[in-house]
Amino acid sequence: MQHFRVKFFVQPDLRPDLGAAIPVFHRWIQESRLEEMLIDVADYRHVPGGPGVLLVAHDAFYSLDQAEDRLGLLYTRRTELEGSTQEKLRHAFAAAARACAELEKEPEFAGHLVFSGAECEFSVNDRLLAPNTEETWNLLRPELHALLDSVWGAGSYRLARAGEARDVFRVSAQCETPANLNLFLAG
Amino acid sequence: MKASNPLWKDRLQHQIPPDLGSEIDIFEHEVQLRKQGKIDEKVFAETRLRRGAYGQRYDNGHRHDGVTERTLTYPATEATKGPNTLWDAPGMQRIKIPYGGLDAVQLERLAEVAEEYSDGIAHITTRQDFQLHFVHIEDTPPLMRRLAAVGITTREACGNSVRNVTACPVAGVCRTQTFDVTPYAKALTYFLLGHPDCQDFGRKFKIAFSGCRDEACGLVRMHDLGAVAVTREHNGTTERGFELYVGGGLGTVPQQARLFSEFLPEAELPPIAQAIARVFARLGEKKNRNTARIKFLVSKLGLDEFKRLVMEERGSLPHDDRWTAFLADVPNYQEEPLKPPSLLQLGPEAPEGFAEWRRTNVYEQRQTGYVTITVALPLGDITSTQLRQLANIARKYVKETIRTTVEQNIVLRWVSEGDLVDLFNDLKAAHLAQPGAGTILDITACPGTDTCKLGISSSRGLAAELRERLAATAYEMDEAVRGLHIKVSGCFNSCGQHHACDLGFYGVSRNKGGYTVPHFQVLLGGQWQNNAGSYGLAIGAVPSKRIPETVERITSRYLEGKSNGESFHAWTRRIGKAACKAMIEDLTSIPSHDENPDFYIDWADARKYTIGDIGVGECAGEVVSPIDFQLAACERKAFEAQLALEKGEVEVAARTAYESMLEGAQALVGLRETAPSDPDEVVAGFRKHFFDTQLFYDPFAGPKFAQYFLKAHERRNQTISADRAHQLIEEAQLFIEASHSCHTRMSAQAAKAQPVS
Ligand code: SF4
Numbered sequence: 001m002q003h004f005r006v007k008f009f010v011q012p013d014l015r016p017d018l019g020a021a022i023p024v025f026h027r028w029i030q031e032s033r034l035e036e037m038l039i040d041v042a043d044y045r046h047v048p049g050g051p052g053v054l055l056v057a058h059d060a061f062y063s064l065d066q067a068e069d070r071l072g073l074l075y076t077r078r079t080e081l082e083g084s085t086q087e088k089l090r091h092a093f094a095a096a097a098r099a100c101a102e103l104e105k106e107p108e109f110a111g112h113l114v115f116s117g118a119e120c121e122f123s124v125n126d127r128l129l130a131p132n133t134e135e136t137w138n139l140l141r142p143e144l145h146a147l148l149d150s151v152w153g154a155g156s157y158r159l160a161r162a163g164e165a166r167d168v169f170r171v172s173a174q175c176e177t178p179a180n181l182n183l184f185l186a187g
Numbered sequence: 188m189k190a191s192n193p194l195w196k197d198r199l200q201h202q203i204p205p206d207l208g209s210e211i212d213i214f215e216h217e218v219q220l221r222k223q224g225k226i227d228e229k230v231f232a233e234t235r236l237r238r239g240a241y242g243q244r245y246d247n248g249h250r251h252d253g254v255t256e257r258t259l260t261y262p263a264t265e266a267t268k269g270p271n272t273l274w275d276a277p278g279m280q281r282i283k284i285p286y287g288g289l290d291a292v293q294l295e296r297l298a299e300v301a302e303e304y305s306d307g308i309a310h311i312t313t314r315q316d317f318q319l320h321f322v323h324i325e326d327t328p329p330l331m332r333r334l335a336a337v338g339i340t341t342r343e344a345c346g347n348s349v350r351n352v353t354a355c356p357v358a359g360v361c362r363t364q365t366f367d368v369t370p371y372a373k374a375l376t377y378f379l380l381g382h383p384d385c386q387d388f389g390r391k392f393k394i395a396f397s398g399c400r401d402e403a404c405g406l407v408r409m410h411d412l413g414a415v416a417v418t419r420e421h422n423g424t425t426e427r428g429f430e431l432y433v434g435g436g437l438g439t440v441p442q443q444a445r446l447f448s449e450f451l452p453e454a455e456l457p458p459i460a461q462a463i464a465r466v467f468a469r470l471g472e473k474k475n476r477n478t479a480r481i482k483f484l485v486s487k488l489g490l491d492e493f494k495r496l497v498m499e500e501r502g503s504l505p506h507d508d509r510w511t512a513f514l515a516d517v518p519n520y521q522e523e524p525l526k527p528p529s530l531l532q533l534g535p536e537a538p539e540g541f542a543e544w545r546r547t548n549v550y551e552q553r554q555t556g557y558v559t560i561t562v563a564l565p566l567g568d569i570t571s572t573q574l575r576q577l578a579n580i581a582r583k584y585v586k587e588t589i590r591t592t593v594e595q596n597i598v599l600r601w602v603s604e605g606d607l608v609d610l611f612n613d614l615k616a617a618h619l620a621q622p623g624a625g626t627i628l629d630i631t632a633c634p635g636t637d638t639c640k641l642g643i644s645s646s647r648g649l650a651a652e653l654r655e656r657l658a659a660t661a662y663e664m665d666e667a668v669r670g671l672h673i674k675v676s677g678c679f680n681s682c683g684q685h686h687a688c689d690l691g692f693y694g695v696s697r698n699k700g701g702y703t704v705p706h707f708q709v710l711l712g713g714q715w716q717n718n719a720g721s722y723g724l725a726i727g728a729v730p731s732k733r734i735p736e737t738v739e740r741i742t743s744r745y746l747e748g749k750s751n752g753e754s755f756h757a758w759t760r761r762i763g764k765a766a767c768k769a770m771i772e773d774l775t776s777i778p779s780h781d782e783n784p785d786f787y788i789d790w791a792d793a794r795k796y797t798i799g800d801i802g803v804g805e806c807a808g809e810v811v812s813p814i815d816f817q818l819a820a821c822e823r824k825a826f827e828a829q830l831a832l833e834k835g836e837v838e839v840a841a842r843t844a845y846e847s848m849l850e851g852a853q854a855l856v857g858l859r860e861t862a863p864s865d866p867d868e869v870v871a872g873f874r875k876h877f878f879d880t881q882l883f884y885d886p887f888a889g890p891k892f893a894q895y896f897l898k899a900h901e902r903r904n905q906t907i908s909a910d911r912a913h914q915l916i917e918e919a920q921l922f923i924e925a926s927h928s929c930h931t932r933m934s935a936q937a938a939k940a941q942p943v944s
Contacts, residue, residue: 002189002190002191003189003190003303022791022793023793025439026252026793026794027793029194029252030254037259037260037261039245039250039259039277040244040245040250041792041793042306042320042637042638043647043648043651044308044568045789046565046566046568046651046654046655047308047565047566047568047569047570048618049570049572049573049617049618050307050308050568050570051306051307051308051570054306056277056306056321056715058259058261058262058275061306061321063307064308067572068572070766078188078323079188080188080189080190083499090456106411125302125303126189126190126191126303127299127303128191128194128195128198129190129191133224166295166299166575167575168302168303
């Protein structure tokens, strides 16, 4: 399995100015802040429900995604990764969590951008490898449990398939007790 | 690139027509060969362009990050997909949509490929195509296969080929059409696609169809080949045919197409197009891209000689059944509605926003009880999710009668009028019910510096800013202003069609105190109507950050000054170019960097603006060099040439345009030696220091702008037509722009050579 996407949602009561992400992402490029080779920033704020502001890397996209009117940080893995499915899933989860943590620290967003540690969404951006079917669900559910048990604790969260058959494979994950994304990163 | 790439061929083998499938197999093989270095990079570049796979900004591996120029270290460090184009760098994929026609399955497939290979955004172009950005070259064969499986091709979407054939989006349902041009546009598309006579052009070839002469939709007069539907009575029957235009184009030197035939019988359309293609391939310029469009060939030969050659070619063409085979189906060509006609019964409580949306986005069809609605897309962008939602809506309300438009929108045709409120609600739920289609809010913009390698200023950034500001005042806007059209291009190449609108802008840059400042040239008085009936002329360059104020100023003056019912086009013509220029004179000034650093950053960006790797030397400050004054004087002179032409003083206009170039060259030569005053000496100095050394060469256009000046000098004593004088003025403006750029590059090199203390 390849091309995992992970989205962390911004706390629902917050309405940050997405324009602030433009200087932030340019600064990340200047400072090579992320592990991927960063290329450019694209402004899609004019598209309702779109990727907002997009940081383009060679291996991934980071966007302030507004799909289904829910703002969040979406990590999209573009290139292939070595390793097991679990390792690739964890890699995407960690990359998204790290970007969220970095964004929260940026002065442009001080206090206006806080991610919920109680909810996230997984998807696989490849319909051939992972159609949005029961079969893919059966294949990936144990992997998702293995990951989320270590984040939220076994039995403390719910997984639910999302989207239609024509969508990419999607699963939403919700937990009663939020986890600190930074703790996950440290672990 | 995608892990699933090798799997798609087998998966789709029964869904792709064999000829299309084998073409894509060949392309995939070529991708592999180039990766192994077994095909020349130039050959591969043209190959991929003909498959619609285009380069994108920063694909040479260099990008200025606002502080310094960085090397982008892609994994495949040595491999290239063309000269100076790195293998792993993201690229753009253009997807041809003949006459803009689509169905719901195709929308869904476009959504999938945009999501999986691009960034989840599909962009509609000013030629009714789709474009996807940030696509890896090795993802393009599976992407093409998935499109081919639903009848979409990317073949000849770019490169020196026949580009997407465009047509009015309301063809067939239009109230003013002579007849429906759709079956003709479709037939000509597939007749010319891959045709052996269209494989050896020196440049691209663009074709458009329009159902009538007076409306805007087809824009035939700015095309290489334009066909307007006409009929004539002959022996008691009505015959269909086309008013055929040839040799139009925008770009650096815009030209209106010339009338090739007042009535070309419908059966003659394919063979005449083929004959034109053969003459273009045989006699068109091949070496110098800058003069390779067919407009230059028509100008060089003269229309009469060009026609003679085409008719001679037509006479010698071997017969092809396809010329007329499609005509048998034309009488039966008719889209069908999903639902019976109905009239809108509005209850007391229309949904919020419905009235405004209905006013601007709903077009009453010639068929009673049906309407065509426009889905207005900001900057032509739509998400994958929205494409899927739109596919659902198209299935629910119409028989998937969908078209893209050259205004970068999508229309749904054959909506039963009684469904309008429900349809509006469904569109609204998908964020697709934005009002303002065809108004000042509906701004057209090319990709500009966002993704285009040639972009100078941020056309999309500006368009988004203008849109937001204008939307805030849309409800109190006067109708006369609301109906204006704005178009923005990131550079002189005119992909945003800035010549064919009321307020046009194209990106340029200026130098101030050692910094480069993003600007836009302002063009007023172009016409969108009458199939792009006349082009606007430049009235001055304004800093990008002052363009919103410029729009506000010009539209307010128009409202104050227009007489009853006077159009913007007529008003600009009446007050004249001098008054237009005076109107924005104060807005052309640039505050110093210390005073307002924001002017030195482009829209939707945070980096210090550059047009290259420009450093700031010790001279940075408030010093204005003499050459800046001299070039400003040249601009004024080029403008005086416009005024003279406007008064019908053709000779004066031509002479003044030439002099403006001469003075620009003189100013540059003065940087290297004591500036001569004798014109021949100026030319000699210019050749020595700037032409032979290639210092003046534009990074992309090469010697083109310098040649404008050298040619004008050679021909300065010849008599000249009004058309040529017009062209000379355009060339003078571009030469002066190039002089600014040359000076900027020289300053940058000088600054780099000095240690920064
Ligand atoms: S007008 Fe210039 S910037 Fe815009 S797309 Fe064309 S070449 Fe690129």
